[in-house]
Amino acid sequence: MNAEVQNIIDRLADGDDLSINEWIKIIGEDYDTTYLFDRADGIRRKYYGTDVYIRGLIEISNYCKNNCLYCGIRRDNESVERYRLSDEEILECASSGYELGFRTFVLQGGEDGAFSTKRVESIVSSIKEKYSDCAVTLSLGEREYEDYKMWFDAGADRYLLRHETANREHYYILHPKEMSYENRKRCLYDLKKIGFQVGCGFMVGSPFQEVECLAEDMMFIREFKPDMIGIGPFISHAATPFSDCENGTLDLTLKMLALLRLTCQKALIPATTALGTIHPAGREMGLKVGANVVMPNLSPVGVREKYSLYDNKICTNEEAAECIRCLERRVEGAGYKIVVSKGDSKV
Ligand code: 5AD
Ligand code: FES
Numbered sequence: 001m002n003a004e005v006q007n008i009i010d011r012l013a014d015g016d017d018l019s020i021n022e023w024i025k026i027i028g029e030d031y032d033t034t035y036l037f038d039r040a041d042g043i044r045r046k047y048y049g050t051d052v053y054i055r056g057l058i059e060i061s062n063y064c065k066n067n068c069l070y071c072g073i074r075r076d077n078e079s080v081e082r083y084r085l086s087d088e089e090i091l092e093c094a095s096s097g098y099e100l101g102f103r104t105f106v107l108q109g110g111e112d113g114a115f116s117t118k119r120v121e122s123i124v125s126s127i128k129e130k131y132s133d134c135a136v137t138l139s140l141g142e143r144e145y146e147d148y149k150m151w152f153d154a155g156a157d158r159y160l161l162r163h164e165t166a167n168r169e170h171y172y173i174l175h176p177k178e179m180s181y182e183n184r185k186r187c188l189y190d191l192k193k194i195g196f197q198v199g200c201g202f203m204v205g206s207p208f209q210e211v212e213c214l215a216e217d218m219m220f221i222r223e224f225k226p227d228m229i230g231i232g233p234f235i236s237h238a239a240t241p242f243s244d245c246e247n248g249t250l251d252l253t254l255k256m257l258a259l260l261r262l263t264c265q266k267a268l269i270p271a272t273t274a275l276g277t278i279h280p281a282g283r284e285m286g287l288k289v290g291a292n293v294v295m296p297n298l299s300p301v302g303v304r305e306k307y308s309l310y311d312n313k314i315c316t317n318e319e320a321a322e323c324i325r326c327l328e329r330r331v332e333g334a335g336y337k338i339v340v341s342k343g344d345s346k347v
Helices: 003-013 020-028 034-048 087-099 117-130 145-153 168-174 181-194 211-224 250-263 273-278 282-288 320-333
Strands: 051-054 056-061 104-109 135-139 158-160 197-204 228-233 337-339
Touching: 003 020, 003 034, 003 250, 020 211, 020 250, 034 250, 051 320, 056 087, 087 104, 087 117, 087 320, 104 117, 104 158, 117 135, 117 145, 145 181, 158 228, 168 181, 181 197, 197 211, 197 250, 211 250, 228 250, 228 273, 250 273, 250 282, 273 282, 282 320, 320 337
Parallel strands: 051 337, 056 104, 104 135, 135 158, 158 197, 197 228
Antiparallel strands: none
């Protein structure tokens, strides 16, 4: 590692902004990442100690009106068997999750018209009524301000909406033209204005991504100041137009995780399932370079396989209880500890 690289890492750790060219250098240059990873873990421990928060992910529907080119549940994929959970099933997932120690439930799904604003509002109210000590996170895509506001007023605490890429041209390579880069950003700013703890994020190594795109992602994130940041490697799905594209790499994903920890020091950053999919110890490695959240799946095992955004997704056959035991071992093996807590944003 040369002095210039070390200087950039030190400045990030001190809270400095970087120029686009500095971001390009620190992301694109090949160097020994030991120092970067150590600094990232140091910052993580400064704010969070060894705590790892768990979020119970409930995949409520794989119907989606969108046609994102990278995603396995895109509208045009006719080979996927579609499902949606009933309200009762969702509440059962939450109930079993609560028993297992989860204090955050993440309702995630494709953009499915069957989950009307009212219906989601009612599910959120039911969960919050029953588990007042829990946080509800929604991850249901792009909606109008009024919809988000109703969900927030019903008690939803957080919202995850990855921006996917901060580079406009790249956005339209990954998405059909009927989608809009401006609308996605509008949603993120609306969510923030309403008062949600907001998460954005991107895929590492998505098709046609260049170092400049990642640099712009970092600059956008720095400006947006999200409470949560979800990143993971792109993994190709056989039934999408990007089936032949290379997956994102472990090394670059770890590097981006560490840089995120340095630039958004208090953010909640998951070691994602996608990271655990490209390498058996991916999530443990993610935790060691700055990640502080894991999101085990609480969806009924019968639907797990159907919520396949990418190929070879892990944990599709394991019950939630098995995953949490497995993760406890993994997290402890990496030197951290899962805590029973809502784990609100400190940003
Ligand atoms: N590989 C990795 N991540 C993907 N996502 C969607 N498709 C893929 C894929 N093929 C991510 C997107 C989305 C999140 C729910 O999953 O970033 O926002
Ligand atoms: Fe699901 Fe290990 S986390 S089996």
